[in-house]
Amino acid sequence: MTSEEPFKIAVSDDDLALLKRKLDDTRLPDEINAAEWTYGAPLADIKRLANRWKDGYDWRTHERKLNALPMFTRTIAVDGFGELNLHYVHQKSAAKGAIPLLIVHGWPGSFLEVTKVLPLLTAVSADHPSFHVVAPNLPGYAWSEAVLKKGFSAKHYAELFNKLMISLGYTEYVTQGGDWGHVLTLTTASLYGPKHVKASHTNLPMCEPPEFFKNPIALLKCLIWSFTSDGRKKTAVSQDFFKNGMGYFAEHSTKPQTLGFSLADSPVGLLAWIYEKLVAWTGAYPWTDDEVLTWVSIFWFSRAGPAASIRIYYELSLSGEVIVFPKTTVPVGLSFFPEEVAHFPKALLRSKGNIVFESEHEAGGHFAAYEQPEALVGDLRKMFGKSGPAAGVVSGCTGY
């Protein structure tokens, strides 16, 4: 494996010029009267954001800010897929016994999601544990190379992550993930724990529904839960997501290339596609226009282009790995945020593994690390701290 290279984002002037030309020639659709969010991203929002992106939004300013993060690239070989150049954030804590933590994002996220939790996780204090943080960009996201061979499934991501951590000197570590990060980190725990992965935490706990003949008790428990007022509310949220919010998922998991042409070619198309989820999946997060545009620009300027980012849906649907709770023996922590897209019954989740930590929050949604950084870090500190249920899982790393 090649040794680590420091990495700075340096989008070319040509790429900036192309974006500007495309934005200048944006052709917007009309809209159904009083549509608001019912038909998708509202025209007024997209028009305002496109105008800002065209004039006012300064990519170079945000590029500079991102470049203040400790970013690197490294080439990692994955069995059957050759070498992949991975882009990641890596920050060590000053605390000698800090716990190595792998944080994995999902779609439409990126390494950007780690920026707020990073200083909190690495901060040193007698009162809470600290972490060394490794936050890779999935292949095909930000400046990580894309996979161009069929069949890159969850186990390949796991191999990639495990090799990354070990190459950074962390033979034992813990994981945190939401969205794709949930499936991928728990797969990593499943395949490389307890030898390397010592514990896992997720902020989007999900699992497949129980089948009656296989697990009638679990199914019954779910049904009973769905009649409690909390269960009714959460079931309604999940049902609404599955009924009205899964169009993107259906296209991503069946014809990612068809959609990919639009996402690669149209800034406003990409913007609408992602912005719709940035709003729908968060708990009234007060997005600023520049915040949204930076999120979307990372996809627009990504090394592999936006089309590469959605192929994971196709590959992991094909392999059946998309909505699972991978079997793992290591201790697992679950954080529940109210505005998450879907809620799964706790009784069911508890039956899936060694759940040692649960935390229910009053605010926050899908992008927990970005919306509720203190809350999420608070959970990790409780889980891994001195008297926490996963205290001392990593040999010689108390967190202090």
Next chain:
Amino acid sequence: MTSEQPFKIAIPDDALALLKRKLDDTRLPDEVNAAEWACGAPLADIRRLVSRWKDGYDWRTHERKLNALPMFTRIIAVDGFGELNVHYVHEKSAAKGAIPLLFVHGWPGSFLEVTKVLPLLTSASADHPSFHVVAPSLPGYAWSEGVVEKGFHAKYYAELFNKLVISLGYTEYVTQGGDWGHVLTLTTASLYGPKHVKASHTNLPMCEPPKFFKNPIVLLKCLITSFTPREREAAAHSQNFFKDGMGYFAEQTTKPQTIGFSLADSPVGLLAWIYEKLVAYTDAYPWTDDEVLTWISIYWFSRAGPAASVRIYYELALSGELIVFPKTTVPVGLSFFPKELARFPKPLLRSKGKIVFESEHEAGGHFAAYEQPEALVGDLRKMFGRSGPAAGVVSGCTGY
């Protein structure tokens, strides 16, 4: 209602220049190795089509050809929606007793689908019946005005069509439709037959699956019926479609505006979105590049823009009218083409209405009128001809 205005397509030079600029700045995605059609439209096809669209394809030539069709616009008022300007093709047969026929397209079709059947339907002969043909563009397609109020359900389309056909002097008529045309023409027959609509024909017969408790006999028949090898093949083809080909459908029925931004802004995005279906839905139809580009250009240059065309999915999914066989008492004819998207069991379809004509074909797919014009017209001639099961349904119009 305003009297008929002859219509000629006349795309402004500005619009052509914008398209050219956008095509010049096309940014294509990469592609997974050996992907072919597995993940969506192949890169090589789209690249070739974009190059042709940019240099070589001459819209003005095709615009001239389209303008040779007898096209008109007319304003029709729809209850609760005000006035809509409808674009349509209208050709009378020389045969005095020709049968008035309403022909309705779907997505991603247009009035273009009538061009091959038009001369066959209107030609006068002692050996077969003739038709006066009315082929409207759905609101939001080609040069028909788009609806910008919520809730334009099937019954409003029916009202629109019925008023259009009556305004042309045909108080009694028959209908033909596939894709959305199936639901919309059968709704028209349901609401305006047998007084105005005397019979209906469809090339995409579809209906909701039977519920055991409501209709156990029919469900049993479906289960017991031994499909012919051809029917089994068609059913398998249909299952593939439901499994892998419904991504567009999921997005269009839930967030049409979100995908609308891409379709309105990106020529290559629109091209890929539609081309994928032009190939998947047809029976090895030998599309030429210019043929594809004309189909797409009609969407690109449409009066309401491409985003308007996908809203029908949202409105008719919301109203529950999407996959139905509207109840009607008029005689109905069904044509089955082997590469149609979905194959519904004949016992079920027969239970839905007064099916007086059925025809099974060896070749052809979703765009039957375009792929197999002689076959489709042959079916209509058999159904409505002298000794046909729907002979003489329209008073005073034997077809001869």
